Amino acid sequence: MANIYLPVGSVTGTATAVANVLAETLNAAGHNALVDANASVAALNAQSWDAVLVVTSTTGQGDIPANLRPFYVQLDEQFPLQNGRPFGVVSLGDSSYDRTFCNAGALLEERFFELQGKAPIPRVTIDATETSTPDDDALFWLKEWMEVALA
């Protein structure tokens, strides 16, 4: 059984819905997953999480959604070293924003690498122009992530 923290960044609810489905799947597999739509470093530090799974859309011009932005800034300011803790990033976007496609997920992944987190598999990008079932795409990726991150 693993404790997994899921910080979520979402503007219109798609990423939140995906995070909830991922958490349900993790919990059904016997883990303890917590979705946090107001993620903070305080919450990250409050429990001994076994893994972190960020689920975020991209807004503006490659920006992190407002509800996840404070977490990103706190990670920079407080620099909580991850010491090899496994993390994963599920990144939702739209490839018609070709220069900033899924940039928020890329920023979060980069930050967790800076903090010495370990990504067992690369982040997944989910393109709104290519799929109408983001949950299924995320679940497909989650299966592999669970096998390696929570082994």
Ligand SMILES: Cc1cc2nc3c(=O)[nH]c(=O)nc-3n(C[C@H](O)[C@H](O)[C@H](O)COP(=O)(O)O)c2cc1C
């Ligand atoms: C105003 C606006 C700006 C967006 N900017 C980007 C962007 O820069 N890059 C990208 O990949 N997707 C962008 N998107 C697409 C969203 O990330 C995508 O539709 C996502 O599925 C929305 O998820 P959410 O409902 O959780 O916010 C933008 C969408 C909107 C409405």
